[in-house]
Amino acid sequence: MNYSNIGDAFLFVSSAAPFEHSAVVHRITGETFFASENTGDSE
Numbered sequence: 001m002n003y004s005n006i007g008d009a010f011l012f013v014s015s016a017a018p019f020e021h022s023a024v025v026h027r028i029t030g031e032t033f034f035a036s037e038n039t040g041d042s043e
Helices: 003-014
Strands: 021-025 032-036
Touching: 003 021, 003 032
Parallel strands: none
Antiparallel strands: 021 032
16 A cells, blocks of 8 residues: 555545545555445446
8 A cells, every 4th residue: 555545535535525425445455446425436
């Protein structure tokens, strides 16, 4: 895991209204998962 994954997750979550965006960073692999309440999609 590197700092850019954490930074990207923080920017994504803070770029919307509270509870609208969420992000999770896997501690071991560093893979980042993003979700938005607007679209219902996650990646």
